Amino acid sequence: MRLYTLSKRHFVLVFVVFFVCFGLTVFIGIAGPNVIETSVARTDLNNSLKLKPFNLSSPPLSTYNQQLWLTCIVELDQHEGSLKKNVTMTVKVLGVVKDGSTPYVNNQVHNRTRLLSCAQKCSEIIVAHLGYLNYTQYNVFVSFEDLNKLTYTIQNITFTWKTYNPTFSQVEIWFRFVFVVLTFMVTCLFAHSLRKFSMRDWGIEQKWMSILLPLLLLYNDPFFPLSFLVNSWFPGMLDDLFQSLFLCALLLFWLCVYHGIRVQGERKCLTFYLPKFFIVGLLWLASVTLGIWQTVNEVHDPTYQYRVDTGNFQGMKIFFLVVAAAYILYLLFLIVRACSELRNMPYVDLRLKFLTALTFVVLVISIVILYLRFGAQVLQDNFVAELSTHYQNSAEFLSFYGLLNFYLYTLAFVYSPSKNALYESQLKDNPAFSMLNDSDDDVIYGSDYEEMPLQNGQAIRAKYKEESDSD
Template sequence: MRLYTLTRRHFALVFAIFLMCFVLTVLIGVTGPKVITENSYNVLSTGNESKTGPFHIKSPPLSNYNQQLWLLCVIQMTQNNEEDFIKNFQMNVELKGVMQDASIMRISDNVHRKSRFLHCAQPHQLCDEFIVVHLGYLNYTQYQINVSLKGLEGKSQNIQNVTFVIKTYNPKFSQVEIWFRFVFVVLTFVVTCMFAHSLRKFSMRDWGIEQKWMSILLPLLLLYNDPFFPLSFLTNSWFPGTLDTFFQALFLCALLLFWLCVYHGIRVQGERRFLTFYLPKLVIVGLLWISAVTLGIWQLANELQDPTYQYNMDMKHFQGMKIFFLLVVVLYVLYLVFLLVRAWSELKNMPYSDLRLKFLTSLTFLVLIISTVILYLRFGSKALKDNFVAELSTHYQNSAEFLSFYGLLNFYLYTLAFIYSPSRNTLYDSQMKDNPAFSMLNDSDDEVIYGSDYEVMPLQNGRAIKTTSKYQDETDSD
């Protein structure tokens, strides 16, 4: 691997280039358009006599570049007491779609009736917003939504303001997203081909565990960037969006599995049995993947039948699924920390293994810190809010928040592919390894020669000069 031939200056340069590419992506995103466009409607200012409806809201003209639609409601109360106001009420919603020929189609034959909670906190008594309708894809050029709030008639004198907000994706951001996804798809395809080309002359038994995993992660990264994403703007269907979500969950879970396998595999040389090595890790990560995909499919299937559906309000076993998911996450973190501590304690004095361990830990730790900062800036303390699945996309503030996360994962994999690709002299050393005269057929990954401890330099003044390798020279100088 090229990892064994790099000096400290080279490692510093690799980290510097990684950070420069990430910062450049963020700066491009800062200059980009806003992700979400909002249209607010103060229904009480239009002369509506009733403070509980029915309210008639009409969306602006829409196209496929608007991608999705959210209708949110914000109620402002005026109360003199200092206690929080919590009220259970019923929401009736009727949804109609406007065709291109101006004809109106009733999306559902029945009026959707859902229970919601109104929570207002002191001192301003601005109640928490709640989602009225969420449309995962747009099948009409305009929507007409009629909303009635039943059960708040007794508090109508305290209702000061009722505001409905329609949120959609900004068409300019959709164009930026298409282009940047295309750029990442092309870059990932090039990196994947170059990495595969560098390993073409080596048998798989000579590959390190990192190289084997990179041959899996790079194609999954190609799917994560989703080469089929433009289909979302060419067809009015839920399938392209579902495919994108499936690809993202698959890549992220594969990345989690990669960390477990590498930190365990570095110190476990030789044959790695499926039952003892891979199966426990597959069970843990598989439970995370199944939980995420099941929740997403359940949400999508119900929203197709009822746009007012919210799993946190309508699914009886949501709290159980949430607790189960968090328990699996805690189990994964504890297992990863255990493998990391064991690897550091056993390999810290081994010349090749400690280099592999230090590099992967340093780069991964840097990526996790940046990801944590991005998630906190994007969601704040509401990152684990109960209705986060339907609201995640509405919390993008600008293109930088979108590009930073996509760019971070792509550049992380590109850096790993560069470091784990074979160095220039690997072919010669691999041929030496396959020669029975060297008696090294059964060596571990760490004992593959990527530059022997001693090399014979060309004759100088009629004498052969014996010098240490680059890595040994760097170690001695330190």
């Protein structure tokens, strides 16, 4: 691997290039458009209008708007203390077609109960969410049945339409396309560098990179433009499936590498891979189940929210947190044990230090991005449709994609074979050089690693010459 031939200056340069590429992506995102476009419809109320339904017309829409949310905020008179009350809401969604007619969306009227929670001001209520747009405009009729039972006077109800900004959608298409092309190039170059080596000679990191890079290609979703060409929920769900598959594969990669560095020889499926697949598989199953559950139900009911409408949501949340905690504890155990057992082996120690340092940087940046995106509410009951409305600018979107892409590109560069790897591979067929036929896990890596490849090559050639002369 190129990792063994890099000097300290090269390692510093690798991290500098990683930060420069990531920072450039963030700066481009900061200069980019806002992700969410809003349109406010403010309604002044009095006692005679309180119980009448509201007839709301959305702004003109295109496929670049991607999704549509309708939210409302109830404004009460100033009061001290808090208020929590269940409010029954009736919603009827109609799509406006070219001839001006308004057919029902899903051909039914939806009755839902929402929690009205007020402290100094009331929290936002999501009235409806459309995951894909079949019409260029929508009319929504909303009525509340229990507002007249409140002990406080209602001043206003503010309705807000939220859609993706069409300009951001174009930026997203272009950047996804750029990352797809870059990932394809990196994948081909990495595969080309390993083509002359048998798979049994690959290190565990190289084997995993050959899996992660194609999954990164799916994570960037080359099929994303289909969501603008096909009025269907399928492209969006396919994107969610690809993202969850890549992220869980990355979690599995960390477990296997930190454990595999310590385990020499054959790694049995039953004892080595099965426990890791079981833990990560549960995380993947929970995330995919929630995503598909939300998508399928929203197709039949735009007012559906599994956080509010499903009694099993709390159980699913507890299950996910328990499995995530088990994963974190298992990973920390493998890291601590690997560092304690292998810290006196410079060759293996270099692999541990590099992967741990780069992964730690990526995790810290991810935590910072999540905190800036969600604030202190990151651990609260956010649900799938609500998460997308919290993007404030393109930087928050591009930072996630740029971070993971550049992380994998850096690993692919460092784990690719070095320039002199071809010569050493050719010598492995000679019995005189059987010492070179060991796996890279069995090699002891010295501190003067810049000079070792040249010195070892010279010593091997001298030994081979002596044996040839004696024969």
